Amino acid sequence: EIVLTQSPGTLSLSPGERATLSCRASQSVNGNYLAWYQQKPGQAPRLLMYGASSRATGIPDRFSGSGSGTDFTLTISRLEPEDFAVYYCQQYGSTPRTFGQGTKVEIK
Amino acid sequence: QVQLQQSGPGLVKPWQTLSLTCAISGDSVSSDSATWNWIRQSPSRGLEWLGRTYYRSKWYNDYTTSVKSRITITPDTSKNQFSLQLNSVTPEDTAIYYCARRGATGPLDYWGQGALVTVSS
Numbered sequence: 587e588i589v590l591t592q593s594p595g596t597l598s599l600s601p602g603e604r605a606t607l608s609c610r611a612s613q614s615v616n617g618n619y620l621a622w623y624q625q626k627p628g629q630a631p632r633l634l635m636y637g638a639s640s641r642a643t644g645i646p647d648r649f650s651g652s653g654s655g656t657d658f659t660l661t662i663s664r665l666e667p668e669d670f671a672v673y674y675c676q677q678y679g680s681t682p683r684t685f686g687q688g689t690k691v692e693i694k
Numbered sequence: 695q696v697q698l699q700q701s702g703p704g705l706v707k708p709w710q711t712l713s714l715t716c717a718i719s720g721d722s723v724s725s726d727s728a729t730w731n732w733i734r735q736s737p738s739r740g741l742e743w744l745g746r747t748y749y750r751s752k753w754y755n756d757y758t759t760s761v762k763s764r765i766t767i768t769p770d771t772s773k774n775q776f777s778l779q780l781n782s783v784t785p786e787d788t789a790i791y792y793c794a795r796r797g798a799t800g801p802l803d804y805w806g807q808g809a810l811v812t813v814s815s
Contacts, residue, residue, distance in 0.1 A: 587759070619800055619801075621800075621801035621802070623802075629808075630792055630794075630805035630806065630807060630808050631741070631792075631802070631805060632805075633801055633802060633803050636799050636800055636801040637799070637800070640799075642801075642803065674741055676741075676743075676801065676802070678796070678800050678801055678802075681756050682743055682756075682758040682759065683731075683743040684743065685740060685741035685742070685743070686740075687740050688740065688741075
């Protein structure tokens with residue numbers, strides 16, 4: 587099973603700042619099948635990125651993803667108030683599908 | 695627009711069976727490009743993918759190792775829904791349970807609203 591490790595655990599930033607979130611896999615992710623989700627309290631996760639770098643429908647272009655193999659990054663270029671949430675990475679290149687433990691982006 | 699509507703009891707006694715249903719609108723459980731998944735979330739385990747069912751000329755299932763001996767995911771084509779059964783539950787199975795679709799692009803693109811299931815006597 588592929589273990590995904592996200593860092594940092596918490597990111598304290600101000601609106602307008604840049605956020606850089608990391609997701610490291612214990613082994614190479616097949617096909618770079620790596621997704622990012624955003625979750626707000628009381629809500630289901632929402633798909634942001636797939637295939638490491640493709641934005642899901644309706645996701646603003648301040649969100650971008652990069653990486654391959656075992657190292658992946660989600661970047662939010664300028665944080666908006668609605669971006670403060672928890673972010674999870676997930677690999678879907680092999681079974682079982684696995685998630686990272688999450689990075690919380692909080693208001694500084 | 696795909697929508698997933700979950701239903702099922704919020705309280706289950708230890709050693710009994712947890713049962714949840716996910717009703718699908720806007721897609722078909724028999725789709726040959728989607729898979730239908732159950733995921734749970736708890737403070738101790740985080741987000742945990744439990745398993746999936748999907749149709750590719752016949753029905754297939756995959757389950758995660760940690761619950762493989764206790765889980766069944768079943769499609770119901772007559773009602774366009776799929777169900778989760780988890781047997782012999784313990785308090786460690788207390789979690790928010792989500793159903794979700796894996797679409798043609800691969801990730802989990804549509805999610806149900808989530809259901810808190812508490813295992814307690």
